[in-house]
Amino acid sequence: MDRNSFKGTFKLLGLILRRERIKLVAWTVGIFALTLAVAFAYPELFPSAEQQAVMAQLMENPAMIAMFGKPFGIETPSPASLFAIEMNVFMLATTGVMSILMMTRYTRGDEEDGTLELIKSFPIGRIANIVAATLYVILANLLIGVLIGFGLALFAHSSFTWAGSFVFGLSLAFSGIVFAGFAALFAQLTENTRTALTFSFSTLGFFYILRAFGDVSAPWLSFISPLGLLHRTETFVNNYTWPLWIALMLALLLFAFAYHLNNRRDVGSGLFKAKEGKKEASKFLKTPSGLALRLLRTSIITWIIVIFILGITYGSIFGDLTAFFDSNQQLQDLIPDTLGGSLEAQFLSTVMSVMVVAATLGALMILVRLTGEERKGRTLQLYANNLSRARLFLTYVFVGFITSLVLLFFGVLGMYVASASVMDEPFSFYTVFISGFAFYPAIFAFLGLGALIMGLSSTKTWLLWLYLTFAFILLYFGNMLDFKEWMLNMSPYEYMPRMPIEDAKPLTAAVITLLGIIAGFVGFTVYQKRDLQG
Amino acid sequence: MRVIEIKNLKKNFGSTEALKGIDLNVEKGDIYGFIGPNGAGKTTTIRILLGILKANDGRARVFDKDAWQEAVDIHRNVAFVPGEVNLWPNLTGGEVIDLLIGLKNEVNSEKKNAMIERFKLDPTKKCRSYSRGNKQKIALIAAFAQDADVYILDEPTSGLDPLMERVFQETVREVQKEGKTIFLSSHILSEVEKLCDKVSIIRDGKIIESGKIEDLRHLTRTRVRIVTKKPVKDIESINGLFDLDANHTTYTFQVETHTIGKILKAFNPYGIEALESTPPTLEDLFMRHYEEA
Ligand SMILES: Nc1ncnc2c1ncn2[C@@H]1O[C@H](COP(=O)(O)OP(=O)(O)O)[C@@H](O)[C@H]1O
Ligand SMILES: [Mg+2]
Numbered sequence: 001m002d003r004n005s006f007k008g009t010f011k012l013l014g015l016i017l018r019r020e021r022i023k024l025v026a027w028t029v030g031i032f033a034l035t036l037a038v039a040f041a042y043p044e045l046f047p048s049a050e051q052q053a054v055m056a057q058l059m060e061n062p063a064m065i066a067m068f069g070k071p072f073g074i075e076t077p078s079p080a081s082l083f084a085i086e087m088n089v090f091m092l093a094t095t096g097v098m099s100i101l102m103m104t105r106y107t108r109g110d111e112e113d114g115t116l117e118l119i120k121s122f123p124i125g126r127i128a129n130i131v132a133a134t135l136y137v138i139l140a141n142l143l144i145g146v147l148i149g150f151g152l153a154l155f156a157h158s159s160f161t162w163a164g165s166f167v168f169g170l171s172l173a174f175s176g177i178v179f180a181g182f183a184a185l186f187a188q189l190t191e192n193t194r195t196a197l198t199f200s201f202s203t204l205g206f207f208y209i210l211r212a213f214g215d216v217s218a219p220w221l222s223f224i225s226p227l228g229l230l231h232r233t234e235t236f237v238n239n240y241t242w243p244l245w246i247a248l249m250l251a252l253l254l255f256a257f258a259y260h261l262n263n264r265r266d267v268g269s270g271l272f273k274a275k276e277g278k279k280e281a282s283k284f285l286k287t288p289s290g291l292a293l294r295l296l297r298t299s300i301i302t303w304i305i306v307i308f309i310l311g312i313t314y315g316s317i318f319g320d321l322t323a324f325f326d327s328n329q330q331l332q333d334l335i336p337d338t339l340g341g342s343l344e345a346q347f348l349s350t351v352m353s354v355m356v357v358a359a360t361l362g363a364l365m366i367l368v369r370l371t372g373e374e375r376k377g378r379t380l381q382l383y384a385n386n387l388s389r390a391r392l393f394l395t396y397v398f399v400g401f402i403t404s405l406v407l408l409f410f411g412v413l414g415m416y417v418a419s420a421s422v423m424d425e426p427f428s429f430y431t432v433f434i435s436g437f438a439f440y441p442a443i444f445a446f447l448g449l450g451a452l453i454m455g456l457s458s459t460k461t462w463l464l465w466l467y468l469t470f471a472f473i474l475l476y477f478g479n480m481l482d483f484k485e486w487m488l489n490m491s492p493y494e495y496m497p498r499m500p501i502e503d504a505k506p507l508t509a510a511v512i513t514l515l516g517i518i519a520g521f522v523g524f525t526v527y528q529k530r531d532l533q534g
Numbered sequence: 535m536r537v538i539e540i541k542n543l544k545k546n547f548g549s550t551e552a553l554k555g556i557d558l559n560v561e562k563g564d565i566y567g568f569i570g571p572n573g574a575g576k577t578t579t580i581r582i583l584l585g586i587l588k589a590n591d592g593r594a595r596v597f598d599k600d601a602w603q604e605a606v607d608i609h610r611n612v613a614f615v616p617g618e619v620n621l622w623p624n625l626t627g628g629e630v631i632d633l634l635i636g637l638k639n640e641v642n643s644e645k646k647n648a649m650i651e652r653f654k655l656d657p658t659k660k661c662r663s664y665s666r667g668n669k670q671k672i673a674l675i676a677a678f679a680q681d682a683d684v685y686i687l688d689e690p691t692s693g694l695d696p697l698m699e700r701v702f703q704e705t706v707r708e709v710q711k712e713g714k715t716i717f718l719s720s721h722i723l724s725e726v727e728k729l730c731d732k733v734s735i736i737r738d739g740k741i742i743e744s745g746k747i748e749d750l751r752h753l754t755r756t757r758v759r760i761v762t763k764k765p766v767k768d769i770e771s772i773n774g775l776f777d778l779d780a781n782h783t784t785y786t787f788q789v790e791t792h793t794i795g796k797i798l799k800a801f802n803p804y805g806i807e808a809l810e811s812t813p814p815t816l817e818d819l820f821m822r823h824y825e826e827a
Contacts, residue, residue, distance in 0.1 A: 277658055281625075286636025380620075382634075383609070384613075384686075385609060386609040532586045534618075
């Protein structure tokens with residue numbers, strides 16, 4: 001690598017900024033607005049010192065720790081410190097997701113589209129492209145971090161100090177930069193965008209789970225996870241900056257390694273080589289469902305493994321939960337007994353909601369792969385070969401439907417296996433099962449909505465992700481934040497009973513299921529009537 | 535028998551009028567060329583014929599069935615090669631060929647392998663590693679190994695090398711001999727000229743010329759160079775000479791092909807010493823239409 005390797009970096013950076021300005025603004029505004037909206041809510045939710053103390057104690061419970069991260073400053077909580085305890089890990093993961101998407105788009109994505117080949121025919125340095133992408137992601141993250149720093153310090157409650165606000169904002173930025181580093185690395189190792197994204201998101205998921213395990217029972221594990229590490233900034237309490245520096249070093253290492261690989265390999269290639277394939281198609285592959293399953297196989301299996309591990313992780317906290325309640329008489333008194341059931345049972349549904357959202361996400365991603373096929377111009381040839389639109393559409397809907405059932409089942413199974421092995425009086429399988437599947441009508445409604453959006457257009461799936469994110473935030477933070485009634489009414493999850501504490505609501509379940517069927521049917525109908533992209 | 539019938543076909547994308555009312559008829563056994571520059575509306579027309587896009591107005595019928603309503607029925611007897619071949623990166627070429635044929639009928643291995651042989655494809659590679667030309671070969675093999683009645687090909691040779699182009703032309707002719715119909719879009723004139731019996735020229739969403747290749751040739755002018763013994767008197771009085779250039783006894787000009795006999799008669803009295811004529815090419819016709827703004 002010499003100076004020439006970088007030639008044209010800033011021109012390319014300008015090009016990326018021009019191409020991407022709308023997405024950049026959308027991500028920045030979205031993350032900024034979400035952070036500030038939640039920050040504004042905290043002082044109102046917990047106005048008195050007593051309420052803050054209760055909340056702080058609740059956060060010490062292993063279920064909460066697994067979901068939100070290790071609490072800090074429990075003795076002297078403030079609205080700001082409670083905000084940081086609950087929001088930090090979630091926001092760290094959010095900038096991580098953003099950075100992975102951005103980095104992959106401008107490295108492997110451009111390479112796959114052939115744009116990079118064109119760019120490289122100009123007098124542009126060998127690694128200029130990946131450096132420009134890096135600068136872009138760093139800029140985006142710093143922009144978000146600094147904006148949040150100013151936003152919290154200037155506009156939020158007085159407990160949001162300047163130092164704390166900036167350490168909070170910067171922790172998000174550095175998380176984004178670290179995961180951009182992983183994305184840059186995987187973009188070199190793999191041969192196509194989807195594999196690169198799968199590797200990067202699996203890494204993010206792995207670090208999230210590692211942090212959950214670590215925070216509950218083995219603190220050193222959390223330090224290995226960038227999410228756990230950056231949460232150790234303990235913003236608004238201690239404002240440590242050393243995690244930021246460690247994260248920066250890690251990011252530099254990852255980028256250096258990625259650049260090194262990028263400099264060495266050919267455009268279009270990856271380090272993991274494709275092996276020689278079959279000369280003929282199996283009988284199975286020649287059917288539409290065979291083709292769909294073959295294309296989706298890896299994703300489905302990956303999702304099953306991920307959700308099973310997630311289930312085991314969250315199931316294993318029930319052991320600590322029992323110990324926690326036994327040792328904390330004060331908290332036991334606080335939780336109303338009127339709901340009935342054991343204390344563990346009351347948390348089952350909360351913890352289960354993580355499995356439910358994961359199953360929804362996985363099934364939807366499988367379902368809408370049909371729009372991806374269309375965008376990439378691959379359905380054209382299928383339809384020209386005597387395959388009806390109805391048949392292919394229904395194939396994907398059916399695969400998505402089965403996937404949702406299988407994923408939720410494996411989440412439930414993971415939780416049952418783990419909880420049964422750690423609890424003194426374990427839940428029965430039926431209890432865990434019913435707690436998860438009580439949510440199923442909502443997942444089904446999401447599938448219907450996915451089919452509707454897919455029917456309307458091949459380029460509007462982002463609407464689906466936006467809505468799912470919204471519903472997820474309501475579900476995830478619903479226990480602590482006081483969402484408005486009308487907001488809650490907009491998410492199908494909120495209609496589902498929290499079993500085993502609450503009773504089943506067959507009528508609600510039927511209505512939500514019916515809505516899903518109607519949406520899906522409309523999607524199915526319009527899909528057969530619209531122009532296809534390719 | 536009429537295989538493809540298009541009447542007053544219109545298609546808008548938002549405010550762009552991609553097709554402004556086109557007419558076109560393809561009979562059984564034709565090799566029909568559909569030529570026009572990039573963006574003329576060829577792909578749009580083909581996608582309407584396949585029922586992928588819905589026309590805003592007009593008629594598009596294949597085998598006397600409505601292209602939109604009865605798409606699946608029509609596709610039973612249609613083989614298609616798209617303009618831009620997009621394949622599944624993690625399947626092999628061989629798998630894709632089987633898969634595409636298999637959606638329609640039983641794979642005839644003999645026919646398929648003969649085609650693979652002919653187009654010199656290595657079917658064991660994953661699609662992500664194939665070049666553009668190789669992807670096109672996969673689509674062509676899958677199409678020609680099918681038992682279809684009409685072959686709709688959208689710029690099928692744009693990525694092939696000259697050798698493969700010739701293989702392609704041979705294959706098309708063989709298919710025609712079996713009584714099949716071929717509808718072929720292209721922006722390369724020489725290819726259409728070599729292969730097709732009939733053509734339609736599309737520009738800007740309108741058909742500007744259509745008919746048998748020979749008939750279209752009549753529309754073009756032959757370039758003639760004549761050397762006479764004596765200077766021709768009163769050359770201006772001879773009708774039908776275009777772009778005349780006289781230099782002593784050497785005359786170069788263009789004539790409408792059907793007037794050539796009459797004009798030679800007028801030159802005869804002056805003693806023709808040398809005569810050269812350059813046959814009309816569709817290129818001239820094509821260019822003439824392209825240049826008209
Ligand atoms: N999906 C689309 N959306 C908007 N415009 C389109 C779309 N498809 C084609 N067009 C426009 O329609 C015109 C005809 O395109 P096309 O049929 O692809 O031309 P050709 O195949 O002859 O090169 C072009 O001006 C093109 O830009
Ligand atoms: Mg085209």
